[in-house]
Amino acid sequence: METRLELDVLIYPDEVRVATPEDVRDWELETASQVSIPTVRLFVALYPYNPAAMSPNPETAAEELPFVPGQIIKVFGDTDADGFYHGMSLMPSLSDVASIPDDVVVRRMVALFDYDPWESSPNMDSEVELGFRSGDIIYVLGNMDQDGFYYGDLHGRRGLVPSNFLQPLPWE
Known part of the structure; x- marks a missing residue:
């Protein structure tokens, strides 16, 4: 069985000596006042x-x-x-699957009606659309596309949302 002994030592220009418990306590108190640990x-x-x-x-x-x-x-x-x-x-x-470029304007919109893309979408690829309920606040990223859809974020989910179901909601 191997026995291991660990010691704190103080190294000076002209000597090396084993640190006493008081030396260690004094060093900890001295460095604690010099080092700040951020919250x-x-x-x-x-x-x-x-x-x-x-x-x-x-x-x-x-x-x-x-x-x-x-x-x-x-x-x-x-x-x-x-x-x-x-x-x-x-x-x-x-929702960070598609990142937001730094120059994209983000606007708040409120949903005027419920929207279920699987029932109401005019598009073939309704899986890229975002479903929502009347009163939901959607953060619109950028401008409307040529089909009348915005790219929006609702509670961390992102997808296309029809512009005619939304109304601008000023920032508070």
Whole structure:
């Protein structure tokens, strides 16, 4: 059976000595006051944020993190002087199959009617469409296509939505 002994040592220019428990405690107290460990928290995005269209700081919008509802964001520390956190996307939301270019304008729309693409779609490929219910808030990404459909996001699901079923809903 092998016996192993681990020791903390202090190395000085002219000597090496075994650290006492008091030496270790003093070192920990000294370094604890010099090292700050940032607070790390997880947030879930409730609303979309597109810096290119929504940032209060257009000159730094390229440094800001875009996100969509349902996306999980890892945040470090507290807010900066402008009220922003430093963070990163911990994992993409399920809706990030198609990413949003930075220059796409995101608009809020409210559904006026229920829409079931399998029953009501004029298109052959209704599986690329998004079903919704009257009153749902849909985040429209970009402009309407030539067939009268927007590309929208509803609770992290994305797909085509008919423009004539939606009405603009101003940002609050």
